[in-house]
Amino acid sequence: MTAARWLAVLPFLGILVGTAFVNQVEPLVFGLPFVLAWIVGWVVGGAVLIAIAYALDPANAETAAGRDGEGR
Amino acid sequence: MNSALLIIALSVIMALALGLAARRGVRMTLEQWTVAGRAFGGPLVFLLSAGEIYTTFTFLGGSGYAYGRGAPAYYILAYGSLAYILSYWLLPPIWRYAKQERLVSQSHFFAKKYDSPGLGVLVAVVGVVALVPYLVLQFKGLGIIVSVASYGSVSSTAAIWIGAATVAVYVMISGMHGVAWNAAVKDILILAVVVFLGAYLPLHYYGGFADMFHAIDAAKPGFLTFKPSGESVLWFQSTVALTALGFFMWPHAFSAVFTARQERTFRRNAMILPLYQLILLFVFFCGFAAILKVPGLTGGEIDLSLFKLSIQTFDPWFVGVIGAAGVLTALVPGSIILVSAATLIANDVLRPLMPAVPEDKVTLTARGLVPVIALVAVYFTLQGGQTIVALLLMGYAFVTQLFPAVVCSLMARNPMTKQGVIAGIVVGVAVVAYVTLTHATFVSLLPFLPAKANEVNIGFAALILNVLAAAAVSLATRPAAVSAPSRPG
DSSP: OHHHHHHHHHHHIIIIIGGGGOOOOOSOBTTBOHHHHHHHHHHHHHHHHHHHHHHHOHHHHHHHHHSOOOOO | OOHHHHHHHHHHHHHHHHHHHTTTTOOOOHHHHHHGGGOBOHHHHHHHHHHHHSSHIIIIIIHHHHHHTSGGGGHHHHHHHHHHHHHHHHHHHHHHHHHHTTOOSHHHHHHHHTTOHHHHHHHHHHHHHHHHHHHHHHHHHHHHHHHHHTTTSSOHHHHHHHHHHHHHHHHHHHHHHHHHHHHHHHHHHHHHHHHHHHHHHHHHHHSSHHHHHHHHHHHSTTTTSOOSSSSOHHHHHHHHHHHHHHTTTSHHHHHHHHTBSSTHHHHHHHHHHHHHTTHHHHHHHHHHHHHTTSTTOOGGGGGGHHHHHHHHHSOHHHHHHHHHHHHHHHHHHHHHHHHHHHHIIIIIIIHHHSTTSOHHHHHHHHHHHHHHHHHHHHHHHHHOOSOHHHHHHHHHHHHGGGHHHHHHHHSSSOOOOHHHHHHHHHHHHHHHHHHHHHOOOHHHHSTTSOGGGGGSOHHHHHHHHHHHHHHHHHHHHOOOGGGOOOOOO
């Protein structure tokens, strides 16, 4: 749980601090200017980190077993 | 009437029909009208949250900002992602507290947490003030879409009136139930349209993404990176921080949280919604593709870039499809904003002043306020001139002032007193209002700061003053530690 919270800090550092050091066009990454690709990378990375946090978080396992699940 | 306009008109009629159909079999109490009985499951909460992202703001504003300003538009991609990461921890405790106390509004949340009806009213007023520019930008988007897609035969003014009337009618009749189903239709349509346009336009005009960016970089050096001054990296950092913190502070986003059936919904959405953000890339591609193909749009006109390029590229019927998607991106969020603003005024500003009024009268008042708020927004829309992005950032500058009070209220021991929180919000909002109205710079307010401080987003600068004021007043008004009442949650 605490480890998950630390993971969640990384995208904030990457986007809010890291962007200052990568403010450049070249090299293009997947056809995108480098600074844009950097931000995209953190958006994807952030989702992955949250997925890890979700898997580690015991709160989600408990509700899944205890309830009849989500109505769809 | 050309085929583009016909398709757009049909989509508006369909939106109205869906709104009416959604109402069947539901007795419209206040709780039903505003949070749909707190009974939406994962997929609908997902769509409502996604509806927050895909508004006219992203569709026209995002492409327009990429077209007119370049790199600063990247902030739109960054802030949602960080906001969702925050939401994983922020939303479940808010939802639990709201469910326990049967709250229907953000203002109730503040009033209960801080045991201060006055704070509740203040929060509602801040919410309404912030929502007005958000509603204005939806109407502005409607005006752009309909008038450009009609190839000039419908004036932008007439289009704004038609759009505002449509939103008002269907919100008055169906409330949140109508919004949810239209959100589903809108999302599918906008996804398809944006991905297609963002992939097709660069390929068609430039041969590929890398070729397009090379061409832009050659024609406008420095356009694809943050500027050394003005909309600099510092601007980006403070703007992303401001908008990420404010994301769920909007009254409508806050009460959309209440519509969930269980708290796990938020944790799962926090994984999926950031990826959904990537669609914004395609929005940027549309704007970037327009830079060298429809040059010369300046000021508020930059929001037209996506449509100008579409008209130059496609047959009228397809412009109609794009227009229909665009109209829905304004109608759906416009409806959510209207429901929120009307409920805020009726339930959170007027009701505390007249506590004896029965609930059905409050619901009736909320519905009656819908056309009034729509008219106010139409008035400001017709005054016009600002870009869509500037309008939303103004709203954010106001609404993010509520963030410190929410976070502190969720702590086991709240470090803020109600007096402190009120002082902080008043200071933050006053700074934003002063700078917005007088066009003063931040450094002119605090002359000891270096000129570089002007690049800090004014909303973020105000947020810092907000926290300082709240901390100072809280220290002064803090009761003796032993007698401090401890509140759960």
